[in-house]
Amino acid sequence: EIVLTQSPGTLSLSPGERATLSCRASQSVSVSNLAWYQQKSGQAPRLVIYGASNRAADIPDRFSGSGSGTDFTLTITRLEPEDFAVYYCQQYGSSPYTFGQGTKLEIK
Amino acid sequence: QITLKESGPTVVKPTQTLTLTCTFSGFSLTTSGVGVGWIRQPPGKALEFLGILYWDDDKRYSPSLESRLTFTKDASKNQVILTMTDVDPVDTATYFCALRRRYCSGVRCQFGSFEIWGQGTVVTVSS
Numbered sequence: 001e002i003v004l005t006q007s008p009g010t011l012s013l014s015p016g017e018r019a020t021l022s023c024r025a026s027q028s029v030s031v032s033n034l035a036w037y038q039q040k041s042g043q044a045p046r047l048v049i050y051g052a053s054n055r056a057a058d059i060p061d062r063f064s065g066s067g068s069g070t071d072f073t074l075t076i077t078r079l080e081p082e083d084f085a086v087y088y089c090q091q092y093g094s095s096p097y098t099f100g101q102g103t104k105l106e107i108k
Numbered sequence: 109q110i111t112l113k114e115s116g117p118t119v120v121k122p123t124q125t126l127t128l129t130c131t132f133s134g135f136s137l138t139t140s141g142v143g144v145g146w147i148r149q150p151p152g153k154a155l156e157f158l159g160i161l162y163w164d165d166d167k168r169y170s171p172s173l174e175s176r177l178t179f180t181k182d183a184s185k186n187q188v189i190l191t192m193t194d195v196d197p198v199d200t201a202t203y204f205c206a207l208r209r210r211y212c213s214g215v216r217c218q219f220g221s222f223e224i225w226g227q228g229t230v231v232t233v234s235s
């Protein structure tokens with residue numbers, strides 16, 4: 001089973017700033033089968049990035065993903081108030097399709 | 109428009125069997141390359157992958173829960189059913205179902221991530 005470790009656990013930033021979230025895998029993630037989800041309180045997760053670097057439908061271009069192998073990054077430039085949420089990474093190349101423990105992006 | 113919705117009991121007693129239904133629209137589980145996954149989230153905790161059922165009846169279960177989980181489908185009703193035996197208070201969580209599909213570019217095909225999720229259903233295990 002691939003273990004995903006996200007850092008930091010909590011990130012405190014102000015609107016307009018840049019956010020960098022990290023996801024590290026215990027072994028290489030095949031064919032960059034790495035996704036990022038955004039979850040707001042009381043809501044279902046929403047797909048943000050798939051294939052490590054592809055934005056999902058209706059996701060603004062201030063969101064970008066990068067990385068390969070075992071190290072992946074989600075970057076949000078110019079934070080908007082609606083971006084503050086919990087973000088999870090998930091690998092979907094090797095079952096079980098595990099999730100990271102999440103990074104909470106909060107307003108400073 | 110694709111939608112998924114989970115339904116089932118809100119409270120289940122310890123040792124009982126939990127049955128949840130995911131009812132979907134906008135796609136068919138008879139279409140090649142389609143799968144419906146189950147994910148849960150205990151209160152205040154992270155997401156946990158439970159497993160997935162594919163169009164061809166192939167299934168993948170989380171190893172830690174495989175002995176207690178069963179997925180079945182009723183394609184005519186556009187439903188996937190999750191059955192979990194011998195529940196415990198640690199199974200208290202919001203349970204989500206989500207759509208996964210295969211995409212092909214030329215001769216190369218690959219399964220995607222969980223692209224659309226249901227709203228989730230809260231299940232409490234308590235006597």
